[in-house]
Amino acid sequence: MKIKNLFVVIIIFISASIYSQKKELVKLTYEQSQEIEFFRKIKNKTNVKEYITANKNSIKIGDTLVIGKPTSSESSTRTNTAAAGRSNFGIARSKSRTVNKKTFEFIKMGRPAGFGSIMTAMRGEAAIMAGNNFSGDIVIVKEMKAYHKGSKKKPLYVVMVLGEINGRAFGINKYLSVMNTELSIETGEILLKNRKMTREEAIRKLKESKELLDLNVITKKEYDDLMKKLKPIIINN
Numbered sequence: 001m002k003i004k005n006l007f008v009v010i011i012i013f014i015s016a017s018i019y020s021q022k023k024e025l026v027k028l029t030y031e032q033s034q035e036i037e038f039f040r041k042i043k044n045k046t047n048v049k050e051y052i053t054a055n056k057n058s059i060k061i062g063d064t065l066v067i068g069k070p071t072s073s074e075s076s077t078r079t080n081t082a083a084a085g086r087s088n089f090g091i092a093r094s095k096s097r098t099v100n101k102k103t104f105e106f107i108k109m110g111r112p113a114g115f116g117s118i119m120t121a122m123r124g125e126a127a128i129m130a131g132n133n134f135s136g137d138i139v140i141v142k143e144m145k146a147y148h149k150g151s152k153k154k155p156l157y158v159v160m161v162l163g164e165i166n167g168r169a170f171g172i173n174k175y176l177s178v179m180n181t182e183l184s185i186e187t188g189e190i191l192l193k194n195r196k197m198t199r200e201e202a203i204r205k206l207k208e209s210k211e212l213l214d215l216n217v218i219t220k221k222e223y224d225d226l227m228k229k230l231k232p233i234i235i236n237n
Contacts (some may be wrong), residue, residue, distance in 0.1 A: 023047060028146060030054040030182065033156035040152055048144040049157050053185060055198050059141060064165060066136045066191040067176075072105040072129070102132040106184040109173045112145075112159050130176055138165050142175065157182065202233040 020237060029052040050060045059065075069202045107130040143161035148154045160178040170176055184190040197205070206227065213223045 002079075003154065008100075024049070025146065026050065028156070028158065031093065033146070033158070036153070036155075039154075039156045042146055042148075042156060043152075044147050048146050048158060051144055053179060053180060053192075055185075055196055057185075057192050057196050059144070059160070059181070059192070061109045061141055061144065061230060064193065065139055065162070066193070067104075067107065067130075067134045067139060068188040068191045069135050070102040070104045070130075070132050071187045072103050073101060084157070087111040103187050104131075104134070105129070106179050106182075106189050107134070108177050108179060109170065110177065111161060111175050112177045112179065130170075134176070137178065139163065140165050144181070153180055165219045197233055199234055202230040206230050206234070 023045070024047040025042070027050045028048045035099040050058060052058055052201055109128045110131055139162040145159050145161075146156045147159060149157055158181040160181050162176040162178065163174070164170060178184045179191060181190070185192065209218065209223055209226050212218045213220065
């Protein structure tokens with residue numbers, strides 16, 4: 001009987017190990033995340049150790065990133081009421097002021113589905129997005145997970161959990177969550193160290209250099225050297 005129970009425990013352990021292996025990707029590329037033959041085999045919340053972006057930049061667990069600038073804003077109206085006159089029947093006057101607060105569109109406070117996020121959703125409130133005060137902060141990638149954009153027949157996107165570089169908490173929150181890694185990089189909300197130049201950026205840089213050459217601001221040799229550096233980026237991307 002004991003041997004039978006031990007056998008069952010071993011089977012469960014092996015099954016759990018296989019399951020956990022399927023729930024982790026050593027590397028995920030942007031191309032794979034859009035390829036149906038690949039993404040339909042991936043489960044939601046699959047751990048990702050390294051993500052290769054559309055522009056061939058690598059993000060790994062433990063990497064340091066920089067928070068860029070917010071691309072969204074929240075509006076709130078504050079109303080101040082004051083009584084005019086000396087009697088209890090004085091006229092009440094109110095003054096309203098609309099306050100616009102810059103926020104991040106893809107970076108939220110807390111974990112993607114942490115306790116705070118769950119409570120906020122239960123109250124029917126919108127997620128609390130990170131504010132402008134986080135711009136320029138250096139953060140460390142603590143976790144990356146792949147999610148489907150709906151059903152398993154939809155492409156994947158990567159969610160990152162970020163921690164402070166010194167191990168402290170972001171106020172009452174311990175982490176920040178980047179709800180779409182690719183879009184956060186594209187919009188400049190997340191800045192990568194040693195980021196590779198995109199094809200569009202290379203073309204723009206070359207055009208600017210040609211104008212500087214025509215104005216005799218740079219030499220022909222400087223322009224040719226830059227051409228050699230940028231040409232592979234423009235042709236191969």
